[in-house]
Amino acid sequence: MSPDVVDPNKLRQYLLGALTEEEQLAPIEERLLVDDDFFEELQLVKDDLIDEYVKDELTANDRQHFEQHFLTTSERREHVRHAQSLARCAHKSLQKAKQSSEKKDLKDSNRTRPFFLWTWLPQTPSLRFVTILILVAGVGSLVWRVFLYRSDLQQGQLALKTAYRLRRPVEARVSGFDYAPLPNTRGNNETTVDELSRQRAQRFLLNAEKDQPGAESYHALGLFYLTEKKFDEAVELFRRALELNPNNPYIHSDLGAALLEKGKLYKLNGEDGKSLEAFAESLEHLNRALTLNSHLPEALFNRALCREYMGQQQAAVEDWRQYLENDPQSRWTDEARQHLKQIESQTPEIG
Amino acid sequence: MGQKSMIDQTAFERLLFWLNPDRDKAAEKYEAVRHRLVEIFASRGFPDAELLADDTIDRVTLKVEKIMEGWVGDPAYYFLGVARKVILERKRFPSVVLPPPPPDDDEQERREREDQCLERCLALRPQGDRELILEYVDGNKKQRQEQADRLGITPNALRIRIYQIKKAIRPCVKQCCNEDALQRNHMPQLVI
Secondary structure (H helix, E strand, O other), X not given: OOHHHOOHHHHHHHHOOOOOOHHHHHHHHHHHHHOHHHHXXXXXXXXXXXXXXXXXXXXXXXXXXXXXXXXXXXXXXXXXXXXXXXXXXXXXXXXXHHHHHHHHHHHHHHHOOOOOOHHHOOOOHHHHHHHHHHHHHHXXXXXXXXXXXXXXXXXXXXXXXXXXXXXXXXXXXXXXXXXXXXXXXXXXXXXXXXXXXXXXXXXXXXXXXXXXXXXXXXXXXXXXXXXXXXXXXXXXXXXXXXXXXXXXXXXXXXXXXXXXXXXXXXXXXXXXXXXXXXXXXXXXXXXXXXXXXXXXXXXXXXXXXXXXXXXXXXXXXXXXXXXXXXXXXXXXXXXXXXXXXXXXHHOOOOO | OHHHHHOOHHHHHHHHHHHOOOHHHHHHHHHHHXXXXXXXXXXXXXXXXXXXXXXXXXXXXXXXXXXXXXXXXXXXXXXXXXXXXXXXXXXXXXXXXXXXXXXXXXXXHHHXXXXXXXXXXXXXXXXXXXXXXXXXXXXXXXXXXXHHHHHOOOHHHHHHHHHXXXXXXXXXXXXXXXXXXXXXXXXXXXXX
């Protein structure tokens, strides 16, 4: 581009409809048609104008021209909406950064503030003693409740994690589970399961679903069935959980995982139509999870896997690369790298 | 525009050949000419700029066999001549152009959808693009200068980089918003 021979002000006037004589318009339009750099500069000036309009930096006269002349086509109005959306995101991002910095300052200042409990207690010794007893009992109860007490749901979730700490039962990533490799041998159903923990998990999670029905308990029991490879039951429970909590990215991701595993099973059994349907629905839920939380590693991992099974090699490569950007150093990363390497070696034209 | 039905594949192929004997380059040139014509009509204040650009191209296509033999120079200039004729006709006989549609009732919902789609599309960009563009958009002229200095590039180079990012994101946001709108209208959309 040669900006020294392009007058951005002239282009600006052109875009705002301030040039009306054919003698003024003709040279600009001729250049636009044949000079790529000139056309690109026009796009840049257009972008600047939109930017100034959104930030309310145009003069009153320019603003009027902008609204009456420039904003005539739907494409330009779309560009303005896009710029407004960017401005809102930028503002939100700045606010978040400020709040985060303020919270940190408050936390630091709170550390130095002394807590004079003693002066709040009653002056009479006997009353003071009773108050202290009540406070200690209350604090003790709180400590027990927060740190020691575990509901059926929590116990069940913990037991399930423990059951599969050595080998994971399915290829897809499941939320809340630490890394564990897949079984080494194909067709071998041995998953090195801690059977005692598995039974405990089953007992607690079934109780939780019965006594505390809700999105959390349905989700947790769904995870249990997923690890049992009872995919229909898992899908049913995840769907029930989503009815109660439709914007939970973890449930969407786990439902995606269950459908992905179901799709793989159909494929193995030669039921290609059902397999494709399951993969497609899995992809919908994984996309939804990523819409709710764009950096959710489980959903990113599973989406790459799903696309690979669907034969969408290019999209799978892009997803694996995105996963590696988000999670550059974990044991999951090694698996992601292996998948990427495998696809790239099988389809060298990709990447 | 009843002439549209008279434009056959042969005439179109002839047009492409006139633009460039190499088919791929001809297709690129065609798109470039169309895009620029749309820009010219839009900058002249015509809301139906795309229709007018297509009308111009159709008129050229109908006459291309007669023009191409004697024409010397870039065919784009011929398109411009026809475009000017179209502009004059429109000024003499202005068509009824419908005003832009009123904004959706659910303006808030539309904004939220756009913002979510934008975040999603920014997340698909290479690391750093998100921070780069949000800092630029939020900053004033002085802050942008400082941003450019920090990156070790000129303000114009930064401006161009930001424009390239915006250009890349727009189709992604548009597609995301369309998909979301379809889902909200309960139209089944199988993602394959």
